[in-house]
Amino acid sequence: MLINLDFESNExxxxxLVHQIIEGIARKEIAPGEGLPSVRSLASDIxxxxxxxxxxxxxxxxxxxxxIHRQKGVVVNPDGVPKADANYKKQLEKNLRPLIAESICRDxxxxxxxxxxxxxxxxxxGGSA
Amino acid sequence: MLINLDFESNExxxxxLVHQIIEGIARKEIAPGEGLPSVRSLASDIxxxxxxxxxxxxxxxxxxxxxIHRQKGVVVNPDGVPKADANYKKQLEKNLRPLIAESICRDxxxxxxxxxxxxxxxxxxGGSA
DNA sequence: CTAACTGTTATACTATTAATATAACAGTTA
DNA sequence: TAACTGTTATATTAATAGTATAACAGTTAG
Numbered sequence: 216m217l218i219n220l221d222f223e224s225n226e227x228x229x230x231x232l233v234h235q236i237i238e239g240i241a242r243k244e245i246a247p248g249e250g251l252p253s254v255r256s257l258a259s260d261i262x263x264x265x266x267x268x269x270x271x272x273x274x275x276x277x278x279x280x281x282x283i284h285r286q287k288g289v290v291v292n293p294d295g296v297p298k299a300d301a302n303y304k305k306q307l308e309k310n311l312r313p314l315i316a317e318s319i320c321r322d323x324x325x326x327x328x329x330x331x332x333x334x335x336x337x338x339x340x341g342g343s344a
Numbered sequence: 345m346l347i348n349l350d351f352e353s354n355e356x357x358x359x360x361l362v363h364q365i366i367e368g369i370a371r372k373e374i375a376p377g378e379g380l381p382s383v384r385s386l387a388s389d390i391x392x393x394x395x396x397x398x399x400x401x402x403x404x405x406x407x408x409x410x411x412i413h414r415q416k417g418v419v420v421n422p423d424g425v426p427k428a429d430a431n432y433k434k435q436l437e438k439n440l441r442p443l444i445a446e447s448i449c450r451d452x453x454x455x456x457x458x459x460x461x462x463x464x465x466x467x468x469x470g471g472s473a
Numbered sequence: 474c475t476a477a478c479t480g481t482t483a484t485a486c487t488a489t490t491a492a493t494a495t496a497a498c499a500g501t502t503a
Numbered sequence: 504t505a506a507c508t509g510t511t512a513t514a515t516t517a518a519t520a521g522t523a524t525a526a527c528a529g530t531t532a533g
Contacts, residue, residue, distance in 0.1 A: 234442045237449060238445045240449050304460070311443065311460065311464055315464045316371075321432060328465070332457065335441055336457070
């Protein structure tokens with residue numbers, strides 16, 4: 216699994232890291248129980264600070280994506296990621312709403328919007344690329 | 345059209361303002377050509393600084409939602425909001441991708457995700473509330 | 474003409490966040 | 504013992520968010 220950071224983006228680096236790791240899990244490039252690089256090695260690999268990686272890992276841990284054993288290392292949650300609860304769905308709607316509102320203003324039909332979502336879904340369900 | 349700000353949110357106030365005005369346009373509570381409050385009156389109405397409102401207006405202007413005539417005031421774009429172009433759709437996909445990736449990890453099916461989107465769409469197509 | 478209103482610009486300050494740089498601690502493990 | 508884990512602490516820099524004043528230039532109503 217390769218990490219691709221955009222240092223010009225206004226999206227914080229640690230958040231890009233979080234997203235890419237989640238995408239790696241969604242794409243099943245990294246399976247439950249599998250290990251992730253240590254904060255130091257990953258940081259030096261992609262040329263950023265140890266704390267930036269740690270911040271990403273802490274958030275992923277907080278959200279149940281990974282487990283961090285004190286001296287064993289970082290591991291994708293062997294029990295799988297916690298399933299969506301009411302709170303997550305509420306947050307998801309909160310995130311989707313402004314995207315949909317602007318799309319409506321810009322004359323994107325519901326059909327086109329849903330088609331785009333489906334296209335993105337296929338990106339994950341389909342392959343191991 | 346009433347504005348509802350959450351000062352506890354980590355979403356910046358000016359961005360909440362942008363979103364709410366876009367939602368107002370999507371919901372057709374404010375129509376093309378209609379006027380918006382001056383930066384000063386809106387700021388004092390909701391108890392924030394003039395510059396915070398101005399920042400929101402500038403972004404809405406930048407994105408083609410509103411026009412700002414030097415001494416006439418602020419108006420919802422009479423020609424309507426510019427339709428989605430390739431760039432917008434690219435950005436939209438970029439915004440949707442992490443939401444979909446996490447949903448997949450959390451075992452939200454494509455059907456359920458699309459259903460949620462449809463539900464949100466209905467919120468706008470339906471009524472004037 | 475004056476007064477009150479528009480958006481705009483400039484300056485200054487505070488608080489928070491992102492990211493980096495070191496350094497050290499405590500517990501494995503080879 | 505040496506090299507590795509995550510963790511914690513401290514400090515610094517840069518950028519962003521928000522507020523507080525103040526002023527400028529043009530418009531409009533009295």
